Amino acid sequence: MVEKNKENPDSVSRRSFLRNAGLTVGGLVVGGSIGSLFPRNKNDGTTKVTETTKSEDLNQALMYFTKEQFLVIQAATERIFPEDDHGPGAKSLGVAYFIDHQLAGYWGFNGREYMQAPFYPGEKVQGYQGRLKRREVFDIAIREIQNHSNAVYKKNFTDLTGEEQDAILTDFEGDKVNITTISPSGFFQMLRSVTLEGAYSDPLYGGNLNMNGWKMKNYPGSQMAYADIIDKDFKKIAPQSLKSHMNQ
Template structure:
């Protein structure tokens, strides 16, 4: 009986904590559906504990990509979409590739809550992408194509190209000039760009926005418990951002 009571308490504690993640996290682009499930599964299987013992957070470990070369392409492409500059760090330093990787490993990457039956016709600008491919398959196809175009045009892998060369290839995808199977290159680019921006500004609990640097560039306070002691102030106040948990790189 004591063991059963303990298990119930732990389950309830885990449920309340994870529910807090959902309530406080960004909603959009599949952030909640794609990441909460993946992170909860990893924690229940002991991945989180193992990572902490090794001194490396599970948030900075690929869950979907098993090929380091393909993951490197994702890192390089997201960095060109959101590069570092005088305003602050870029996608690479912010861990955006891990955010996207974790999204692809979850329900967002598998279109778990979406209708995926045909027929598939080109949609309007106000519709989602029209393709029989799931998002993780779209990324597989698109990233392999980025590497292939780089090899064919420059005889180098995409991450090894100069920034301007990478930009030219990404622009050709954006302009729908590259033929892909099952999805348009423009659709892949649009999903990649949207996921990159999400990774910059999502709560660090989801793998990106390391040390809340994305928020700091926008002076965004994050998830504050309350503003009761500040809301009546007539002066602008700079508030130290607060994440869903105290994860730092």
């Protein structure tokens, strides 16, 4: 930081310049480039937000999954990101809705990736190499989760105990399920990654319900600016979502 020049009292610090010039606009992670397009939230960040805030999330509707598929993914993600003393799990955070919406869009269609033949077996470190789109991988994997669950326990995955569900997912993680169309471990890694994304993404995309994922981390979310607090001591501020900026 460049401090004020002691020999010239009228000179300004770099921090003051940024604040006065309005160049501190921008959020964190998701909110950076998009956030500057919306008017600033009137909430100055000091309003207390409680865990019991009623959800105004209108994204809790299925766009791709069938009801059965949704329930399987909801149960699986809850085992990956379970509720505990630190806060809610994947189910309460709406992670399965986040995944459903991602599969309905570009991510599910691999819309921004090269998907033309020829296809060759790749190394594990290269990630997924194949002709199947992510939505097709999920369709196959969910069916195989049910098949493996019925083969081992004679029950559907959603009817298993938590420990039994863990065992099924561990078999997928360890490539102990005989599937020729997809990599079981590749699917598990994909599911784990998108579960964490859904827990901590901006609620605009369907997960992180009521910003409770951010609240567990004391993460401020998509703030429009920090001009009001940049010269003040560190303090905890209530998180903001891109949705709140759009509603102003």
